[in-house]
Amino acid sequence: MSAPSKPKGRRIAELLIEVPAVVVMFVMMFHITANALLRFFANSPLPNTLEYVQYWYMPIVALLGFVAAQLRGQHIAADLVFRMLPRAAKPYVTAVGCAASALLAAGFAWYGWQEAVHAWEITMTAGVSDVISWPVYFLVPLAFASLTVQFAWATVRAIRHPDADEDDEQPGTEPAAA
Template sequence: MTAPPASKGRRAIELLIEVPAVVVAFVMMLHVTANALLRYFVNSPIPNTLEVVQYWYMPIVAFLGFVAAQLRGQHIAADLVFRMLPRATKPYVTAVGCAASALMAAGFAWYGWGEAVHAWEITMTAGVSSLISWPTYFLVPLAFASLTVQFAWATVQAVRSPDADDADELSSAKQPASV
């Protein structure tokens, strides 16, 4: 399923999400490659490479990826049963699925916020190293709050547009929805 042509505002939001993810992925690639080369040729790896990748690069790439995929409507959907439903019920099933997803994402955001605040209060570090890791804990509530809004919007659009031919059209025309 592909997303429709994006408006200028939507495209700006996509760039705001995707450019940092690409930059971080590229920097991570350079960091890991430099670490491997230095380890092999000079026997002097870059300190804390594993921790930086695990606690900084990967959470940024993963959570920005979740948000970008939902915004573009590019999550994987297995609609084996959905295609057999009567046409009139499909938008409502989509709405219920999106509402449930919004509630679940809101729960993850709420729980993640508490964990992020706790990590900040105790100045969490990456494993046994002295590398701080608490700032990346705030990515969890931020990403899931964004997903909550996206799923809530998809729920509203599904209820507003019950005449859509298919959930694929509904989700790509209005807001991505994965059920």
């Protein structure tokens, strides 16, 4: 039995998130490799490689990765206690957990927005270098706002469809045979 196909809008959203993350990862790998080769063979490393990796590449890959993992339902879950709950309580525990996660993500988005605006106002740079870093700060509130919406939607789904089996909602998985 094959996995159910995803709605077109969801596939487009995944592409809009994952393609930039993959492109940035490949650029980062090329940059680091070029830096290592030039350092070893020509004794002339690329300037500010560490700053670009630390302040540009890694935040972009990590934050887009958080959003993509939540969109795909592929975060790691340790449901040791959840399995022991009565079936009737599971949707409500899920709803409370998702609602708390939405509130926390909203708090990070709000704080991240304030920090991004401050970084922009002072034209923040990466450490003591001249590499600007303030634009990446705006990805933090964007990513966490997206996570807030995703967690809020998961909360609504858990309340509206308390009988939905989690295996049915995970892409690429099949429900267990009875």
